[in-house]
Amino acid sequence: MNERSNKSKKDYRLEPYPKHIIINKIQTQTHFGIYNNNSIASSSSNIANNNDGNDKVTAALIDYTKNEQRNTSLLDQNNNTNQFKKCSKDYFTPRQIYLWVKVLELIVHLSKDLNEKLNNDFISNKWINHRNKIRKGLITNINEDEKLLIQSYISEIHSASFKEISFSWELIQAISAIIFRHPNQVYPLWEEIKSKIVMNLDPEDEKKNCVEVIINKPILNSTMIVKNKLDELKSFRAVDERFAELWDPSIQPPKLKCPYDIMNIMDDDMIPQLEFIKENIVHPNVKPPNLLENFACACADNCQKTSVCQCMLIDDDSQDEGFPFDNDRLSRSDIGAIYECNSRCNCDMTCPNRVIQRSKKLPKKFQIFKTKEKGWGVRSLQFIKEGEFVMEHVGEVIDARIASLRAVCYDKLDTMSYFDLDYDFDKKERRKVLSLDSNYWCGISRFLNHSCNANLITIPFFVENKDKRWQRIAFFAQRDIKAFSELTLDYKIESDEFDCYCGSQYCRYTKNN
Numbered sequence: 001m002n003e004r005s006n007k008s009k010k011d012y013r014l015e016p017y018p019k020h021i022i023i024n025k026i027q028t029q030t031h032f033g034i035y036n037n038n039s040i041a042s043s044s045s046n047i048a049n050n051n052d053g054n055d056k057v058t059a060a061l062i063d064y065t066k067n068e069q070r071n072t073s074l075l076d077q078n079n080n081t082n083q084f085k086k087c088s089k090d091y092f093t094p095r096q097i098y099l100w101v102k103v104l105e106l107i108v109h110l111s112k113d114l115n116e117k118l119n120n121d122f123i124s125n126k127w128i129n130h131r132n133k134i135r136k137g138l139i140t141n142i143n144e145d146e147k148l149l150i151q152s153y154i155s156e157i158h159s160a161s162f163k164e165i166s167f168s169w170e171l172i173q174a175i176s177a178i179i180f181r182h183p184n185q186v187y188p189l190w191e192e193i194k195s196k197i198v199m200n201l202d203p204e205d206e207k208k209n210c211v212e213v214i215i216n217k218p219i220l221n222s223t224m225i226v227k228n229k230l231d232e233l234k235s236f237r238a239v240d241e242r243f244a245e246l247w248d249p250s251i252q253p254p255k256l257k258c259p260y261d262i263m264n265i266m267d268d269d270m271i272p273q274l275e276f277i278k279e280n281i282v283h284p285n286v287k288p289p290n291l292l293e294n295f296a297c298a299c300a301d302n303c304q305k306t307s308v309c310q311c312m313l314i315d316d317d318s319q320d321e322g323f324p325f326d327n328d329r330l331s332r333s334d335i336g337a338i339y340e341c342n343s344r345c346n347c348d349m350t351c352p353n354r355v356i357q358r359s360k361k362l363p364k365k366f367q368i369f370k371t372k373e374k375g376w377g378v379r380s381l382q383f384i385k386e387g388e389f390v391m392e393h394v395g396e397v398i399d400a401r402i403a404s405l406r407a408v409c410y411d412k413l414d415t416m417s418y419f420d421l422d423y424d425f426d427k428k429e430r431r432k433v434l435s436l437d438s439n440y441w442c443g444i445s446r447f448l449n450h451s452c453n454a455n456l457i458t459i460p461f462f463v464e465n466k467d468k469r470w471q472r473i474a475f476f477a478q479r480d481i482k483a484f485s486e487l488t489l490d491y492k493i494e495s496d497e498f499d500c501y502c503g504s505q506y507c508r509y510t511k512n513n
Ligand SMILES: C[S@@+](CC[C@H](N)C(=O)[O-])C[C@H]1O[C@@H](n2cnc3c(N)ncnc32)[C@H](O)[C@@H]1O
Pocket: 014, 015, 016, 017, 018, 019, 020, 022, 023, 373, 374, 375, 376, 377, 417, 446, 447, 448, 449, 450, 451, 499, 500, 501, 502
């Protein structure tokens, strides 16, 4: 293995995602094929609740399969009614966090000064302590300090250059995120403050005021800018409606379907509200790659000569050793990256250099299950042979700027699931690196736990472009994986602080347990 691939492999990891925040009792999905305590108990009386041992799990799975035809859904339908109301202030669902983070992005987009202030407050001990007090239930009502803080934000926005956004919903929603409260608690305060402020909020007048404010500013003294600003404002009003669910308990978040089996014989927890995707989605502010710069092969023989195919001869040190696949399976583990043939190549889908693309069309059967000590995990419901492609890690593609902005929020809420796409990047190029944010938009890989003896390896890959910023992430089987085994990655966490429950005899962190 050369130095470069060694280094980049070391950097690959899923950021730790503390279980106490993601495991909550809120469930809005209507799942097909959910296993839970009750359903398992009713179908299999001999299964103990507190054991993740393979035998019992296998028995449960067999029982479930027998019952599958009889039950279309094992989830009690009543669980789906007005989930938002059940939301406890101690838990922030991934969907809420996602919406707040979006709101924060909007605010930052509108005001650089406010961005700095928000960042400062987020990282101040004062607010961390404050958040902890709220979580522990030591603060139940909004206090005077909080009122002052909110007022100071509002006056700050007043003096900012774009006065027309002074009283946006986004601001108030962001404030609720800042103080780590459920937005429902902040809403009455906002109403109270709004009633005391002398400002005409009539939409028509507001529009007129906006125009005046902008025209008076020398820096914005062009009709074009005024027009753009007003257009922007219009789109932010539309955003208000999208975020209304943060405020109004009568507004239901969309019913999200989890496309995977779920099994929980440990407790009553439901999986968090997430939106499952199959392909990466790209943040609107991130410029997509230039596909025209891509290159393709002109092989006439469907790429049978792997030593000739242009796609397989990409300049990557680790590929010196030749084509990385044998019978659609990885032939070695020291691969830097995989460059598959693409839509501009001469070959078809049977080409030997389209392993990931072919495998993605025939996804394997997985299950999200509750482990004893690691929160949720993923198991394979089928045997997987060494070297087979297992899954792609997908999420929302964000750039370094958005990642650091969101990190402020995720960090303080103790929730973080980023995967840096930094294969082949030097430290000094760090700012160019994109990340996959799978805190909300995600695939099942978001639930992969760490093991010091992991059965999956991570390999970056490219299909429609060879732009290293736009690398994608594939997980392959490192060895044969028996059906019903948990799928695991090595997070390569360098800190000694990690409380690892991988249970492996090779555990590097056992001293913590
Ligand atoms: C990417 S998430 C994996 C899914 C997670 N278990 C869940 O319930 O959402 C990573 C988090 O899972 C937990 N975790 C993963 N592997 C673990 C391990 N070997 N020991 C203890 N906790 C682990 C940690 O809380 C970590 O922050």
